[in-house]
Amino acid sequence: MTRFGFGVDGTIVAVPTSGASYNLTGLDATRRRIGLANTDDGAIIVGWFIKGGSGALSELSVNGTEATEVELVTGLGKPVGVAVVGDRLLVNDQNSGNILEYSLKAVRTIPATLSDGKVLATFTTLDGIDLMTADSNGTLYFGGSCGSLFALDSAGKVSVLASGWPALRGVAVDNAHRRFFVAATAADTQSTPSVRIVPLD
Numbered sequence: 001m002t003r004f005g006f007g008v009d010g011t012i013v014a015v016p017t018s019g020a021s022y023n024l025t026g027l028d029a030t031r032r033r034i035g036l037a038n039t040d041d042g043a044i045i046v047g048w049f050i051k052g053g054s055g056a057l058s059e060l061s062v063n064g065t066e067a068t069e070v071e072l073v074t075g076l077g078k079p080v081g082v083a084v085v086g087d088r089l090l091v092n093d094q095n096s097g098n099i100l101e102y103s104l105k106a107v108r109t110i111p112a113t114l115s116d117g118k119v120l121a122t123f124t125t126l127d128g129i130d131l132m133t134a135d136s137n138g139t140l141y142f143g144g145s146c147g148s149l150f151a152l153d154s155a156g157k158v159s160v161l162a163s164g165w166p167a168l169r170g171v172a173v174d175n176a177h178r179r180f181f182v183a184a185t186a187a188d189t190q191s192t193p194s195v196r197i198v199p200l201d
Contacts, residue, residue: 002033007051012036012044012060012067024067027060035082035091035131039104045072047079047091055079057091059108072107075114081132081142090120090140092132097123099132099140099152121158123150131170133180135200141180143168149182149198161198166191173200 003011003023010033015021035047044062046069049055055076058069073079077095084090089104093114100117123129128145135141138154141161149162149171162182170183178200186193 002036002046004032004034005029007032010048012046014062014065022065024060024062024065026066026068028069034078034080037082037084039084040086045082045084045089047076047082049076049078055093057082057089057107071111072104073102073112073114073117080130081140083132083134083140085134085138088138090132090134091117092123092129092142094129097125097127097129099123099129120156121152128167130168133171133173135173135180136175141171141173143171143182143184165196 001013003013007030009029010031011027012024013021014024030050031048033046033048037045044060045057047057055078056071057073057079058071061068077093079091080094081092087104089102092099099120101120102112102117126146129142130144132140132142140152143149145167147165147167148160151159151161165184166187167185168182171180173180180198182196182198184194184196
């Protein structure tokens with residue numbers, strides 16, 4: 001999982017199946033890390049940004065407790081949500097509201113910039129799109145600070161699956177049981193954050 005770090009101690013946290021979690025060393029701690037995704041070949045893609053600067057997608061290499069990273073896509077604003085579906089490398093940029101697609105194979109060969117991405121959809125700053133995931137069919141799911149839960153299918157169609165909720169942060173898909181889990185913030189100081197279960201079908 002990512003450790004945001006607030007420009008001081010951003011990193012990746014390893015959570016083994018047994019034993020205590022630990023921070024990976026060797027990464028630039030000024031990078032504010034948010035989105036994280038795995039590729040089919042087991043690699044890790046992470047989205048990060050520097051406050052007052054720009055953001056990027058990097059591929060991590062991990063050796064024991066130490067990690068290094070290579071930038072794959074640069075020039076992004078605030079890349080929050082990251083997903084990988086086969087060769088499709090997908091990112092949502094919270095600053096621009098754009099959801100962008102790149103070829104993973106291509107950016108591993110020659111790193112790309114913001115302008116090289118294919119824009120799949122654009123949202124407003126009020127939507128506040130956040131962390132993103134994908135199901136086995138390539139449909140993307142993500143929430144936003146507007147309290148809506150969105151889906152974007154591989155044909156580019158956007159659907160609103162739910163609305164009127166508190167701000168939504170994370171979404172995780174359970175393909176085996178055809179459902180996903182949505183992390184919602186507290187609506188006010190008198191309530192608590194929640195995780196909501198939503199059927200996929």
